[in-house]
Amino acid sequence: MPAPAVNIQKVSHHYGSHQALRDVTFQVTPGTLYGLLGPNGSGKTTLFRILSTLMPPSEGHAQVFGLDTAREPSAVRRRIGTVFQEEALDEALTVRQNLRVQGALYGLHGAERRERAKDLLRRLDVADRATDPVADLSGGLRRRVDLARGLLHRPDLLLLDEPTSGLDPAARRTFWSAVHQLRAEEGTTLLLATHLMDEAERCDRVGILSDGALVANGAPDTLKANLGDETIWLKTDAPISLRDRIEAQFGVSTRIVGATVQVAPAAPPTFLSSLYDALSDHIRSATIRTPTLEDVFMVHAGVSPTDSREHVLAHRDTSDE
Amino acid sequence: MSALRTIGALTAREMLKFVGDRSRVLGALAQPLALWGLLGLGFQNTFRPPQGTAEASYVAFLFPGILALVLLFTAIFSTISIVEERTSGFLQAVLVAPTPRTALVFGTTLGGTLLATAQALLFLGALPLIDHAPGVAGVGMIVAVCLLTGLAFTALGFAIAWRMETTRGFHAIMNLFLLPLWFLSGALFPVEGAAPVLQVLMWGNPVSYAVSGLRHGFHGFADAPTALAGPGVCLAVTGAFAVLMTGLAVWQVRRPFFQT
Numbered sequence: 001m002p003a004p005a006v007n008i009q010k011v012s013h014h015y016g017s018h019q020a021l022r023d024v025t026f027q028v029t030p031g032t033l034y035g036l037l038g039p040n041g042s043g044k045t046t047l048f049r050i051l052s053t054l055m056p057p058s059e060g061h062a063q064v065f066g067l068d069t070a071r072e073p074s075a076v077r078r079r080i081g082t083v084f085q086e087e088a089l090d091e092a093l094t095v096r097q098n099l100r101v102q103g104a105l106y107g108l109h110g111a112e113r114r115e116r117a118k119d120l121l122r123r124l125d126v127a128d129r130a131t132d133p134v135a136d137l138s139g140g141l142r143r144r145v146d147l148a149r150g151l152l153h154r155p156d157l158l159l160l161d162e163p164t165s166g167l168d169p170a171a172r173r174t175f176w177s178a179v180h181q182l183r184a185e186e187g188t189t190l191l192l193a194t195h196l197m198d199e200a201e202r203c204d205r206v207g208i209l210s211d212g213a214l215v216a217n218g219a220p221d222t223l224k225a226n227l228g229d230e231t232i233w234l235k236t237d238a239p240i241s242l243r244d245r246i247e248a249q250f251g252v253s254t255r256i257v258g259a260t261v262q263v264a265p266a267a268p269p270t271f272l273s274s275l276y277d278a279l280s281d282h283i284r285s286a287t288i289r290t291p292t293l294e295d296v297f298m299v300h301a302g303v304s305p306t307d308s309r310e311h312v313l314a315h316r317d318t319s320d321e
Numbered sequence: 322m323s324a325l326r327t328i329g330a331l332t333a334r335e336m337l338k339f340v341g342d343r344s345r346v347l348g349a350l351a352q353p354l355a356l357w358g359l360l361g362l363g364f365q366n367t368f369r370p371p372q373g374t375a376e377a378s379y380v381a382f383l384f385p386g387i388l389a390l391v392l393l394f395t396a397i398f399s400t401i402s403i404v405e406e407r408t409s410g411f412l413q414a415v416l417v418a419p420t421p422r423t424a425l426v427f428g429t430t431l432g433g434t435l436l437a438t439a440q441a442l443l444f445l446g447a448l449p450l451i452d453h454a455p456g457v458a459g460v461g462m463i464v465a466v467c468l469l470t471g472l473a474f475t476a477l478g479f480a481i482a483w484r485m486e487t488t489r490g491f492h493a494i495m496n497l498f499l500l501p502l503w504f505l506s507g508a509l510f511p512v513e514g515a516a517p518v519l520q521v522l523m524w525g526n527p528v529s530y531a532v533s534g535l536r537h538g539f540h541g542f543a544d545a546p547t548a549l550a551g552p553g554v555c556l557a558v559t560g561a562f563a564v565l566m567t568g569l570a571v572w573q574v575r576r577p578f579f580q581t
Contacts, residue, residue, distance in 0.1 A: 052417045077419035088414035090406075092338040104330030105418035107323035133341070149414065 003066030005030045005157050005189035006051065011060035013046050013212075020046040021057070022213040028205075030065075030156075033183070033190040035203030037297060043212040044193035045085075048161045051191070052082050064157055078106075081155030081188075083163045087146040091135040095126065095145050098134060099152060106153035113152075120148040123185075124178050140171030144178060151182060160192045164199070176202070197293050206293070210301035220293055227291035227299060232263040232272055235284045242282045249278060257298040327415075327424040328431060335399060335432025349395050349440050354447065357387040360509070371513040371547050381451050382547070385535035386508025388441050388463070389470070389528065393503060395440045396471045397495055399433035400478030404485045422574045426479060430570065433475030438467040455541045462538030462552060469559040470531040476566035480573045506532045511547040524549065530558035 006028035013021040021043045028034040036044050050057045056070035063069065064076045082088070089098050096117065103113035121127040124144040129137060134145065143163060150158060160179075164172045176199075183190060192203065200206050201220055208216040216223055236242045239256045246254050246263060250271075255262045265271040268288045276286065339345060361380035368379035376382045406412040415425050442464070448454065455463065478495070485491045505519065506528035512520055523529050533548035534555030540546045548555070 054416060074419045077417055080417065082414070082417050084409070084413055086409040088411050090334060090338070090411045092341050093334065097334070097337060101330045101334055102414060102418075104326040105323075105415060105420045107326060109326060 002030060003063070004028055005032075005065060006034070006191055007061075007063040007066070008047070009061045009063075011047070011050065011057045011062055013043075013050065013058045020212050022211070023060070024209075024212075024214045025060075026207050026214055026217050028157075028189060028191055030189050031187050032204040033192065033202065035200045035206045036191070036193045036209055037195065037197075037200045037206055037293075038193075038209035038301075039195055042209040044209055045161060046212075047209075048082075048084075048159055048193060052080060052159055053077055078153075079156045081150040081153065081158045083143075083146055083150040083158065083160045085162045085165055087134075087142050088149065089134045089142065089146055092133065094131050094133050095121070095137075096130045098145070099149060102149045102152050108153060116152060116154075117148070120151060121145075123182065124148050125174075138171075140167055140174060143167060143171070143175055147175070147178065147182075151186075151188070154186065155188065157189045157191065160190060162193055162195070164194075164196070197297075200293055208297055208300050215300040216296065220296075223296045224291045224293060227295060228264045230268045230288055230290055231295075232265070232268050232275070233287045233289065233295075234261045234263065234275075235259060235286070236261060236282055237284065238282065242279065245279055245282065246275070250275070255299065257295075260298070262295075262299070323419070324421050324424040327418075327420040328428040331415075331425065331428025332432040332435065335429065335436060338402075339399070339436050346440075349391065350443060353387045353391045353394075353444065356390070357383055357447075369514075371511050376511075376547060378451075381453060382511075383509070384448075384451065384453075385539045386503075386506070386532055388444055388467075388535055389506060389508055389532045390503055391444050392437050392441050392467055392470050392531075393474055393499055393528070396433050396437040396474035397478040397499060399436055400429065400475055400482045401488055401491055403429070403479060403482035404488050404491050407483065423571055426476070426567070426570045426574050430472060430475040430479055430567065433478070434468060434471035437471035437475065438464065441467045441471075453539075455539050456543075459538045459541030462542070462556075463535055465556060466531055466534040466538060466559060469556070469563045470528075473527070473559070473563035473566045476563070476570040479570040480566070483570070483573045502526060502528045505529070507547070507549065508532050512549060513547065527558060527562040530555045530562075534559060 004027040008024055008026050011021055011024045012019070024043070024047065036047065038044050049055050050062050051064065051069060053069050053073035053076050061068060065079055067075045067079070069076050090101070093101070099117040100113070103109060103117070108116065118127070121130055124147060126141055126144050126148070129141060134142060137145065147163070164175055167175065179190070182188065192199065194200055203220065205218060206220050206223065207214050234242065236259065239259060239261050242261050243254045243256055246252065246261070250265075252263060252265045263271070263275070272286060272288060276283065357380070361383045364379045368382065370376035370382065403412065412425070416422070445460070445463070481494055482491055485494070505522050505526045507523055512523045512529070515523065529549050533550060534552060536546035536548050537552040537555065542552065
């Protein structure tokens with residue numbers, strides 16, 4: 001069996017006293033698209049820094065195709081490409097000049113580099129802007145140029161850290177169709193960090209990071225199916241008292257997720273009408289639906305994926321320095 | 322081999338960036354020219370050159386000092402973009418590439434050095450204004466001093482930029498370093514006439530030897546300028562300073578990137 005594209009074993013990391021990752025373990029099969037889902041400050045970027053060899057983990061091991069990121073960084077660097085939240089492009093240089101510098105970093109030169117750059121720009125639909133300075137390009141175009149930069153040396157593993165942040169929906173769609181096309185043609189393994197549900201839905205497997213811990217890991221459909229088929233979601237001002245009442249009066253199991261109470265009875269529609277007759281004063285709204293990935297996230301992480309903990313992190317970062 | 326390619330590509334990048342930014346080219350020339358004209362003509366009749374030296378006028382005395390100023394500022398500020406590119410953007414791609422980080426130092430500093438030297442040599446175009454010609458050997462000496470000083474200060478800028486969080490902080494630190502070093506280099510006034518405490522500081526200032534070296538070149542070795550030491554010593558001290566600063570930059574870039 002070939003080595004996994006990514007093998008994270010019991011990785012913990014702390015910045016000073018702040019624990020950014022807690023005992024994270026997971027693997028990514030070569031050729032798949034793995035999504036790390038988590039709000040800002042959940043540890044995604046820390047994990048990416050470790051995988052891209054920018055820093056060793058405090059504890060545990062991270063391997064890329066069997067190569068240890070801390071002990072064999074240059075071998076790892078040859079196998080990976082990166083697209084970070086901000087484009088790694090020099091704005092003063094043209095698209096082509098940027099790709100030339102990138103090629104030099106990987107020892108690519110001459111006709112080989114030119115052909116590869118031309119081919120990527122054509123497939124990413126930015127060939128007509130090759131001689132324009134990057135500063136003149138729109139956000140969506142820059143991202144595609146940055147993707148070309150990350151793929152120039154044909155990496156086996158591409159790390160995408162929130163690659164569509166700040167893009168409008170149309171640019172986001174274009175970016176993803178380009179990624180999927182390239183993936184089909186080159187078989188690149190993709191590790192994506194995101195806080196967007198629709199991006200996570202596209203992944204073969206999803207890992208949910210919450211507060212530095214991996215709280216769920218599996219195919220999106222499996223994770224959703226684990227929550228049951230149709231369930232009732234009740235919004236309320238007092239989730240604890242509502243839960244107690246439901247459990248006392250109906251004897252079904254419930255779960256509190258934020259300001260929502262989830263109930264999974266045998267026949268949701270009939271259950272809901274009797275529930276509403278008995279407790280309508282305590283319920284603000286009720287929904288019956290099959291679980292979404294957002295529900296999966298809420299159940300496992302206890303918070304909504306759009307909740308940001310960035311301010312807490314930023315505060316801790318400054319106090320550490 | 323890949324390291325050499327990286328150095329070449331990064332050097333070329335510095336050039337392309339600078340040429341693409343016309344205001345930078347002009348600004349780096351206009352300010353020193355104005356300073357030279359104002360100070361030079363202002364002190365024209367009150368400046369008394371030290372006895373037994375070849376200094377004809379304050380305008381001529383000031384010229385090598387202004388040349389040094391052009392060098393220092395162009396060299397140091399060519400590294401300011403590192404502050405931002407290190408944490409987000411271009412340099413991230415360099416750091417995750419399988420190229421040695423030392424190549425990043427050499428590529429960037431070499432680019433900045435060549436820029437600073439080219440800028441200083443452009444400034445030599447003002448020499449006919451004071452009816453002065455240093456000769457071929459003199460220009461050779463000036464070029465040598467420019468390359469070494471440029472390297473030293475790009476490397477120093479690199480080392481500081483690598484540790485800075487904001488460009489504002491970089492500006493603050495640079496002004497703290499740069500102007501005192503220049504004031505105490507014999508660029509504005511000769512060491513002989515200064516107060517004893519200043520003389521000690523000037524003897525200990527590596528930029529003094531660069532300015533003295535430029536003076537030797539300016540006079541084409543023909544006359545005795547107001548210099549701290551002979552041309553050989555000036556080149557040696559400037560060269561040693563450049564090696565030291567490059568070492569500092571290499572040491573900085575090899576340290577772990579994020580705090581752990």
